[in-house]
Amino acid sequence: MGKKPKHVGVLALQGDFEAHRAALARAGAEPVLVREAGQFSDLDGLVIPGGESTTMLKLLHYDNLLAPLQEFARRKPVFGTCAGAILLARHVSNPSQESLGMIDIDVERNAYGRQLESRVAVLEPEPSLRERSGPEALEAVFIRAPIIRRTGPHTRVLARYAGDPVLVEEDKHMVATFHPELTADSRVHSLFLSKL
């Protein structure tokens, strides 16, 4: 008998949730699209996808999901990618907006500027990622990505691009400023699943 698949929610209000659903299924999880607070109780973890963080925030308020999401993140792992990383950060600039503060990082939105609106980069894993996910380089798709300008004393950097952290974890939570759901490599999703 194999291990029971993990029930991982993907917040499906806006953005890139469908690609995350597929990536989680490829990594061996049982993904569920989440649109209502009642769904949180069945989940082992949650992915907040990329998209437009301001819109996602508005929809979280509108659907009364902000408090349930905060409560969930106190108990279970959450993985935020791009806009999801912005929502989980402590402070957000350019422009500033409300965020959940679940991970001790400060982010600047759209910080790579026009010329880097969308690009594929190759990342060398930091030692803490290499140990767990192997030494192979990681292909990373950046789309109007934020830059992580500050990390806290308990934040671990797993990968960098041009010197800036782009994949970090703190305790049970993880954020990526790129889009691991858009490449065939499922190591980043598998790493998140290993936290559940």
Ligand code: GLN
């Ligand atoms: N630029 C978007 C924001 O600030 C994030 C982009 C993305 O998620 N790909 O919310």
